[in-house]
Amino acid sequence: MGFALLPVILGGTIVELVSRPEETRVPMGWALWPLYALSSFAAFYLGGGNKGRLEPVIFPVVVFLTGFGIIETYRLRPDLAWRQFAWAVIGLALLVLASILLGDYGDLQRYEYLWGVLSVALLALTIAFGKSVGGARAWLGFGRFSFEPSEFVKIFIIIFLAAYFSDAGTALMVPTRRLWWIRAPELAYVGPLILMCGLSFSLLILQKDLGAAFLFFGVFLAMLYVASGRPSYIIFGLLLLILGGVVSYHLFDHVRVRVDMWINPWSDVDGRGYQIVQALFALGSGGIFGSGLGLGHPSVIPAVETDFVFASLCEELGLAGGAAIILLYLVLTYRGFKIALGARDEFGSLLATGLASLLGIQALTIMGGVLKLVPLTGVTMPFLSYGGSSLISNFLATGLLSSVARQGRADA
Amino acid sequence: MYDTGTRIQTRIRRLFSVFMWAFIGLAIGLAYIVGWRGDYLATHVRNPRQIAIEKSIERGGIYAANGEALAGNRPFQKPHDVQRPHGDAARRDEGSARVYFGPTSLVHIVGYNHDRYGKTGVELAFNHQLLGLPRGFLRTPGLIPGLGFGSRQPQGVKQRGKPRGNDIILTIDPQLQAVAEAALGHRNGAVVVLDPATGAVLASASYPAFDANRLDVVWPDIIQDPSSPFINRATSGLYPPGSVFKIIVASAAIETGLIGPNDIFVCSGSIDVNGRKISCPGGRAHGRVNLASALALSCNVAFIQVARKIGGKTLSDFARRFGFNREIPFDLHVNESRFPAFRGEGSAGGSAGAGDGARDDENLLAEAAIGQGTVLATPLHMAMIASAIANRGVMMRPYVVSQVRRGGSGETLWRYVPARLARPVSVSTAAKVKDLLVAAVESGTGWRAGLDGMSVAGKTGTAQNPKGAPHAWFVGFAPAANPRVAISVIVENGGAGGSVAAPIARRVLDFALRREE
Numbered sequence: 016m017g018f019a020l021l022p023v024i025l026g027g028t029i030v031e032l033v034s035r036p037e038e039t040r041v042p043m044g045w046a047l048w049p050l051y052a053l054s055s056f057a058a059f060y061l062g063g064g065n066k067g068r069l070e071p072v073i074f075p076v077v078v079f080l081t082g083f084g085i086i087e088t089y090r091l092r093p094d095l096a097w098r099q100f101a102w103a104v105i106g107l108a109l110l111v112l113a114s115i116l117l118g119d120y121g122d123l124q125r126y127e128y129l130w131g132v133l134s135v136a137l138l139a140l141t142i143a144f145g146k147s148v149g150g151a152r153a154w155l156g157f158g159r160f161s162f163e164p165s166e167f168v169k170i171f172i173i174i175f176l177a178a179y180f181s182d183a184g185t186a187l188m189v190p191t192r193r194l195w196w197i198r199a200p201e202l203a204y205v206g207p208l209i210l211m212c213g214l215s216f217s218l219l220i221l222q223k224d225l226g227a228a229f230l231f232f233g234v235f236l237a238m239l240y241v242a243s244g245r246p247s248y249i250i251f252g253l254l255l256l257i258l259g260g261v262v263s264y265h266l267f268d269h270v271r272v273r274v275d276m277w278i279n280p281w282s283d284v285d286g287r288g289y290q291i292v293q294a295l296f297a298l299g300s301g302g303i304f305g306s307g308l309g310l311g312h313p314s315v316i317p318a319v320e321t322d323f324v325f326a327s328l329c330e331e332l333g334l335a336g337g338a339a340i341i342l343l344y345l346v347l348t349y350r351g352f353k354i355a356l357g358a359r360d361e362f363g364s365l366l367a368t369g370l371a372s373l374l375g376i377q378a379l380t381i382m383g384g385v386l387k388l389v390p391l392t393g394v395t396m397p398f399l400s401y402g403g404s405s406l407i408s409n410f411l412a413t414g415l416l417s418s419v420a421r422q423g424r425a426d427a
Numbered sequence: 428m429y430d431t432g433t434r435i436q437t438r439i440r441r442l443f444s445v446f447m448w449a450f451i452g453l454a455i456g457l458a459y460i461v462g463w464r465g466d467y468l469a470t471h472v473r474n475p476r477q478i479a480i481e482k483s484i485e486r487g488g489i490y491a492a493n494g495e496a497l498a499g500n501r502p503f504q505k506p507h508d509v510q511r512p513h514g515d516a517a518r519r520d521e522g523s524a525r526v527y528f529g530p531t532s533l534v535h536i537v538g539y540n541h542d543r544y545g546k547t548g549v550e551l552a553f554n555h556q557l558l559g560l561p562r563g564f565l566r567t568p569g570l571i572p573g574l575g576f577g578s579r580q581p582q583g584v585k586q587r588g589k590p591r592g593n594d595i596i597l598t599i600d601p602q603l604q605a606v607a608e609a610a611l612g613h614r615n616g617a618v619v620v621l622d623p624a625t626g627a628v629l630a631s632a633s634y635p636a637f638d639a640n641r642l643d644v645v646w647p648d649i650i651q652d653p654s655s656p657f658i659n660r661a662t663s664g665l666y667p668p669g670s671v672f673k674i675i676v677a678s679a680a681i682e683t684g685l686i687g688p689n690d691i692f693v694c695s696g697s698i699d700v701n702g703r704k705i706s707c708p709g710g711r712a713h714g715r716v717n718l719a720s721a722l723a724l725s726c727n728v729a730f731i732q733v734a735r736k737i738g739g740k741t742l743s744d745f746a747r748r749f750g751f752n753r754e755i756p757f758d759l760h761v762n763e764s765r766f767p768a769f770r771g772e773g774s775a776g777g778s779a780g781a782g783d784g785a786r787d788d789e790n791l792l793a794e795a796a797i798g799q800g801t802v803l804a805t806p807l808h809m810a811m812i813a814s815a816i817a818n819r820g821v822m823m824r825p826y827v828v829s830q831v832r833r834g835g836s837g838e839t840l841w842r843y844v845p846a847r848l849a850r851p852v853s854v855s856t857a858a859k860v861k862d863l864l865v866a867a868v869e870s871g872t873g874w875r876a877g878l879d880g881m882s883v884a885g886k887t888g889t890a891q892n893p894k895g896a897p898h899a900w901f902v903g904f905a906p907a908a909n910p911r912v913a914i915s916v917i918v919e920n921g922g923a924g925g926s927v928a929a930p931i932a933r934r935v936l937d938f939a940l941r942r943e944e
Binding site for chain 2: 237244302344364
């Protein structure tokens with residue numbers, strides 16, 4: 016814990032010290048770091064971290080990433096730093112609550128269809144009453160407060176799928192009928208497949224939320240593979256994904272723009288390719304060790320505090336810092352899958368697989384997008400990006416993983 | 428194909444390995460972008476960091492040799508002397524944070540630094556020094572070649588206020604520059620003054636020039652001006668050198684020993700070159716002349732005979748020794764002076780082979796002997812040639828930036844060490860050519876460049892060109908005994924070198940050498 020917090024306090028202090036005096040600073044900015052350290056330690060002890068009730072690797076990594084997220088917010092958008100801090104505290108509190116209240120994650124399995132229905136309802140609400148932010152109609156607003164339902168739907172869907180697949184049992188994995196030359200997939204798998212395709216496409220078409228659509232489908236495929244052990248399903252799913260991609264490239268402008276700007280952002284440097292080109296400039300300017308926190312010029316990148324926080328990080332901490340962050344996400348994913356391996360039952364395994372995949376795919380998608388390795392999709396960096404919904408949903412995912420881990424060990 | 432039998436644990440492990448490879452791929456992608464594309468991206472013209480970094484630094488000043496400020500930042504407080512920036516202060520240019528002082532003609536050396544119109548001159552060539560950044564700011568050599576090491580941004584040293592760039596000290600003498608500018612007046616052309624012993628550029632004026640303090644105002648006019656005020660005629664203007672080139676022909680004649688001081692040539696006022704008549708100025712017949720009198724009188728007929736005796740190939744070789752067809756290293760870009768290539772061995776004394784190639788060579792050689800045809804030279808280069816004769820046959824590398832000093836403290840960070848560029852002729856040849864040039868001023872076409880009580884060496888030129896009246900040239904140095912300055916003057920379409928360029932040279936030399944007295 017101390018090792019996770021030290022760099023955060025140090026980083027925050029550096030940003031505080033190097034910040035240019037002409038930039039408006041928020042009141043009491045320096046207090047963010049001791050308060051964050053305090054909150055993290057409080058969460059650690061209340062959550063029973065000292066008694067081994069919190070996952071020993073994931074929790075510190077998450078505390079570190081979240082702390083760095085606050086630093087980045089403070090550095091890029093000082094006016095939002097306290098807000099991000101508040102979300103982090105709420106996230107930590109939820110983590111502790113989940114750890115105290117949720118005695119057995121198995122309880123979640125009982126309300127299997129509730130999660131499914133809740134997901135569909137939330138998405139339907141968003142589609143009906145949502146408002147657009149940054150091109151995607153993905154936000155639900157209540158007065159001054161607004162949140163992104165898809166961030167929570169991700170978790171609910173994973174719970175639902177884990178419960179559903181583990182209920183279906185091994186018997187359903189054996190194909191029984193033949194449809195022409197393919198062994199027909201069991202209806203048990205066809206149902207959720209159709210549901211997930213439907214959800215993904217509705218996200219894509221009705222909300223124009225390319226990132227969420229890809230994320231949902233990716234997590235689904237990962238869980239489907241682990242649950243069924245049938246590569247043919249995965250191949251079929253990947254083919255569907257490619258087909259969906261090709262079709263939407265031709266049908267939807269927003270998809271076409273993303274793909275065209277991925278292939279050649281230099282064709283429209285001042286327009287549609289601006290963001291990705293600016294991100295590449297930031298990466299190139301950062302060099303191996305970066306300009307140092309607070310000394311780069313990442314603010315020229317649009318949406319740098321949310322989706323493009325990785326570019327800012329690489330500019331100021333260089334290739335070394337960027338590689339360290341990649342490593343941390345790899346560690347996070349690794350621990351997630353390790354929890355899946357040691358889970359007490361199939362539901363736990365599938366739940367952990369889904370959550371680990373969720374974190375992994377999110378990190379890979381947005382970092383790959385910023386590096387121009389894959390087309391850019393609007394996905395947040397887990398824990399690092401500014402944004403309450405994303406932060407809280409990722410804390411929830413961490414809480415669930417912790418719960419699976421705890422009971423896995425208890426039963427072992 | 429179906430691994431229905433595999434345990435769920437195996438499948439989870441397999442899934443994780445997919446993630447692991449994806450993360451490894453991501454890290455490789457990041458390393459590729461930073462390591463291999465980093466330099467390109469960091470220095471890309473569209474990368475706003477370049478401007479942002481510049482704005483965050485107090486750009487260094489540019490100073491003359493005597494410490495006078497030539498370029499500074501706005502608002503600019505000069506510590507002691509009161510000097511108004513040239514140009515209308517009320518209509519100051521808002522697109523630039525720079526203020527320029529001193530003679531307007533310095534714009535071609537000092538250049539300008541403007542948000543919209545970019546950078547030129549020393550402002551461009553020494554940009555990284557003026558910003559106090561390592562060269563790596565623009566190009567990182569890198570610890571491992573191609574794999575740029577470290578950040579390409581200044582390590583923003585926190586100081587009180589902005590970090591300061593370095594100051595640049597030029598070799599320019601502002602008073603001499605002002606005299607050169609005034610002597611040239613409103614005639615298109617250039618005046619270059621060098622220190623022959625070091626290669627230092629003491630003054631370099633080019634007309635037309637423009638006011639760097641009013642770039643926003645004058646820009647629309649100067650981009651349309653047919654006389655191209657942007658061009659630094661001293662370094663970029665390529666002109667036929669005309670009779671000034673005879674310095675090189677005479678040097679070749681003496682160095683090779685092909686022509687003795689008593690060899691006599693007969694000038695009947697014109698000479699036949701493959702049916703084409705080339706005459707002396709005004710068609711005057713100079714009669715019996717030797718090399719000295721031929722140079723003093725600028726006799727074309729005699730020099731064509733001299734060149735024939737030397738031969739095209741040897742002459743071409745000497746032109747190259749003097750810097751023709753070679754890049755001239757300088758702090759600013761210099762156009763390469765040109766001398767024609769001869770197809771075969773130049774016909775020495777009218778050889779037998781009268782093929783087309785030989786005829787072409789004969790024509791080329793006759794024209795080259797008098798600096799016409801395809802021979803082209805820059806005024807800076809001609810001043811260097813005069814310097815080489817003045818400096819006992821050693822041509823020094825020209826330079827205009829003498830020092831880089833740390834902004835604020837004034838500590839010298841770098842000092843130019845004069846360097847030899849070439850040795851086109853021997854000491855004795857240089858001395859002999861010098862005597863010929865002294866005679867050319869004392870009793871020849873260059874008499875208007877002469878100073879009382881001081882011997883001046885020089886050569887006039889009246890270069891025919893397709894654009895109208897001939898270009899007037901004067902190239903020389905003084906005092907002949909112990910040369911302190913070398914000069915090159917050209918007035919485009921000015922007429923005769925002796926009557927137009929020589930007086931300009933006289934005025935500049937007079938100021939340069941007698942100011943102290």
